[in-house]
Amino acid sequence: MEHIELFFKSIFVDNMVFAYFLGMCSYLAVSKKVSTAVGLGAAVIFVLAITVPLNWLLDQYLLQEGALTWLGPEYADYDLSFLSFIMFIATIATMVQLVEIIVEKFSPSLYNSLGIFLPLIAVNCAILGGSLFMQSREIETLGLALNYGIGSGIGWFLAIVAIAAIREKIRYSNVPAPLRGLGITFIITGLMAIGFMSFGGMLTGGEEEATEETVENTVGMVTTSADENSEASSLVIETTNDTDKN
Amino acid sequence: MGLLSKKDSKLILDPLADNNPITIQVLGICSALAITAQLKPSIVMAISVVFVLSVGNVVISLMRNIIPSKIRIIVQLIVVATLVIIVDQVLKAFAYSLSKELSVFIGLIITNCIIMGRFEAFALANKPWPSFLDGIGNAAGYGLILIIVGFFRELLGSGTLFGFKVLGDSVEKTGLYAIGYENNGFMVLPPMALIVVGLIIWVQRSRNKELIED
Secondary structure (H helix, E strand, C coil), X not given: CHHHHHHHHXXXXXXXXXXXXXXXXXXXXXXXXXHHHHHXXXXXXXXXXXXXXXXXXXXXXHHCCCHHHHHCHHHCCCCCHHHHHHHHHHHHHHHHHHHHHHHHHHCHHHHHHHHHHCHHHHHCHHHHHHHHHHHHCCCCCHHHHHHHHHHHHHHHXXXXXXXXXXXXXXXXXXXXXXXXCHHHHHHHHHHHHHHHHHHHHCXXXXXXXXXXXXXXXXXXXXXXXXXXXXXXXXXXXXXXXXXXXX | XXXXXXXXXXXXXXXXXXXXXXXXXXXXXXXXXXXXXCHHHHHHHHHHHHHHHHHHHHHHHHHCCCCCHHHHHHHHHHHHHHHHHHHHHHHHHHCHHHHHHHHHHCHHHCCCHHHHHXXXXXXXXXXXXXXXHHHHHHHHHHHHHHHHHXXXXXXXXXXXXXXXXXXXXXXXXXXXXXXXXXXXXXXHCHHHHHHHHHHHHHHHHHHCHHHCCC
């Protein structure tokens, strides 16, 4: 049940493109034709499905606070989590290089049509974002991490294929000249994001719970600023305690 | 601009309008949209990117003759990641609540395409000083859009700027709220960021017809 819930949540509710705007650059640049969009989307699913579990292992056995205990009890105090950006991006860059070699070998036509965008998957925010969200949401098992990687990859795939299909049709419409191309794509994406917001209640079932959750999400940014003061003051107390000890 | 030559000031001013990284080059959009529901995180994000891009551009430009072209992507990623770790740690030390609010998006500066794009397109082929100016200019162009979007979203969405209630108090019905004004809660939601950027593009391209795509 946990797996199914996480899977659908990462596809629809927490969709990479529509809820967090991750991977927008390649989403906007490669969505002119459905065929290339499918190719890139598949590559993103593949890379996410490999890098998220790999980075989960790294996080669990190397980076987290106390993760080094398997080396020996004297390493229990180490907290290497500040290194996670550099470790994650290194894993991702390596994997992308690997995918590039594989695609070039087995499907040269796809390789040529993706062109510069294949190496650019390395700097696609959706990939790094997947790993960072995996870390900040403290996903518990390797299986769930794999599930999360595949799910969010499929969400990204759906988004780019949908916008590519719309852009193929909209070429024949009479869009106001200054909005043509980029502008209208932004606005359509915004409208699609509004549509995807309605998935928010999908997993909570009851209507009341659903509305409560969406309100929480949207006001999240505002309330955090309100909580700031209390948080800051508690931080001050903590630091003063520390100095007392010293 | 007495301090800078004509070519140098062009490096800074061009990306602010006619060659803006977000609206024209379509780079670095991910982080631009996610944190603009309020003005303060938008400004912090803009400052962080100015730092990372200008320093990174100088570093890459200094190393441009010794980086083998085959592994340049990895080298660039390492440089960016190091700089972003510095920004992240500084924020955690001096503005903890803000760094919580920005959550993963500081980390995502690493994959901000503006940075890789400028490294590839400019720093690898130019001397450190112009690269520095180019970095400042492009990051400022990015920051400008962030601040415009953040301004409108916070003003229309919650009626505040930097948390100050500029339109009056919505609970006690003072200021504009006294005559029946309501906050547009929709502006705080993610989709509106996309639509606001779309509208900025519309305005910009209506003013400068050369930018229109066909």
